[in-house]
Amino acid sequence: MGCKTISCSVVLFLTAFAGMVSASDEGFDRAKSLYASAAYDEALVVLNQLSATPTLDDPMSIAAYRVYCLLALNRESEARALIDRILHQSPLFVPSANEASPHIQTIFREVRRAALPTIARERYSEAKAAFDRKDPLTTRQFDDLLTLLQDPDLRDWTAVADLRAVASAFRDLAQAMSAPASPAVEARPAALPPQPPLEPPDITYTSADSDVIPPVPLSQRAPQWRPSTPQEATQDYRGVLRLLIDRTGAVVSATMPTGTRPAYDQALVRAAREWKFQPAHKQGRPVRYLKIIEIHLAPMAP
Helix, strand or coil, X not given: CHHHHHHHHHHHHHHHHHHHHHHHHHHHHHHHHHHHCCCHHHHHHHHHHHHCCCCCCCHHHHHHHHHHHHHHCCCHHHHHHHHHHHHHHCCCCCCCCCCCCHHHHHHHXXXXXXXXXXXXXXXXXXXXXXXXXXXXXXXXXXXXXXXXXXXHHHCCCCCHHHHHHHHHHHHHHHHHHHCCCCCCCCCCCCCCCCCCCCCCCCCEECCCCCCCECCEEEECCCXXXXXXXXXXXXXXXXXXXXXXXXXXXXXXXXXXXXXXXXHHHHHHHHHHCCCEEECEEECCEEEEEEEEEEEEECCCCC
16 A cells, blocks of 8 residues: 555656646747747746746746847846846856847847956856865866856957966866875874864965965076077977965976977976075965966077
């Protein structure tokens, strides 16, 4: 008897679930039909009801049609505000060319160009906070940010290149930190008395943190560029050097994600590990800093 009751409950649940899906689909289809017939007020009422209740439909599509209706009703300020909310939830969203008129696409593009820089900064701050607390999802957050920074509507943003470099650096650091550690050669003692932390956990700052004074080089001697072939002497090479500088001003990590010439890159990284800096400061206290330096090997003068 108990099994029959459970089976009946499951059937009733599935039936109700299927009914909810069907009603949701029918509601959205009805809203689209009303919009296509220029019944914008009626379509908006249906869409508002759908957006206010749980639905299995794509919420972005429902929100987009609400924008279409608002624009058709000349309620542009409300439409722009809704587009901004859509983009904060899904920054890569763009309306389908099959559904949105050129005028609607133009409005979306204008709002995207205005909103995406703020959204990118917000996503960077969220990913950076995840990095500082060693969240395992950090790498994915920076990957998503790097994808966003490739968006065509950010092409003219003056800060996009710098933020892309910083985000890429943190993504690589997060990947390195999440890699499995090598087995220890010596086992630690079975039990150690608890020790209070001497200072708060390190937070890594970058040029994106406007309230931080960057590190100042005290000793920064780079190897001289000596081309090994006549052809190298006529070429222009560019690379990127990343330095992780601790609170004492010492370089604890030096890497080149983008290299120039292999032999020079190796010599530069070795030299950079010995560089000394006056550490970065925030509110008068030394902090850890990720410094990104562009390397340019110019052609030799004839």
